[in-house]
Amino acid sequence: MSEDPKSVLPDLVPNEVVQDLKHRDADGKSREGVFMEILCGAAFLRPLGGGREWTTRPDQLRQCDPREIAPGTGSNSQRRLMFPGSE
Numbered sequence: 001m002s003e004d005p006k007s008v009l010p011d012l013v014p015n016e017v018v019q020d021l022k023h024r025d026a027d028g029k030s031r032e033g034v035f036m037e038i039l040c041g042a043a044f045l046r047p048l049g050g051g052r053e054w055t056t057r058p059d060q061l062r063q064c065d066p067r068e069i070a071p072g073t074g075s076n077s078q079r080r081l082m083f084p085g086s087e
Contacts, residue, residue, distance in 0.1 A: 012038070012061065020045060022060040032064065 012018065012035050019030040033045030033054070042055040 012043070012058070012063070017048065017064050018045070019062045019064055020054075020056045020060060021062055022056050023054065030062075035061065 014035060014037060016035050017032060018035045019032055021030050023031040025031050033047055036044040036046055036053065038044070038058050041058075043058040043061055044053050044055055045061075046053045
């Protein structure tokens, strides 16, 4: 019996900063981007601070811990609350 495809995908939230494990930056690190949506099986990401969107496979995405996101990126992306309901 095959596994449900949704169960292997991370629980992604639009405008959340994620790491793209497939694409690398000039330093060889996983590229970070703002998750926009999944359309026709492809995940659409926007660069931090703006720029041209790119696509990748949804199973190549990993959610970032807010401590991993570089400050001053110019991004207005939403980040998950560490303790929901404690606003």
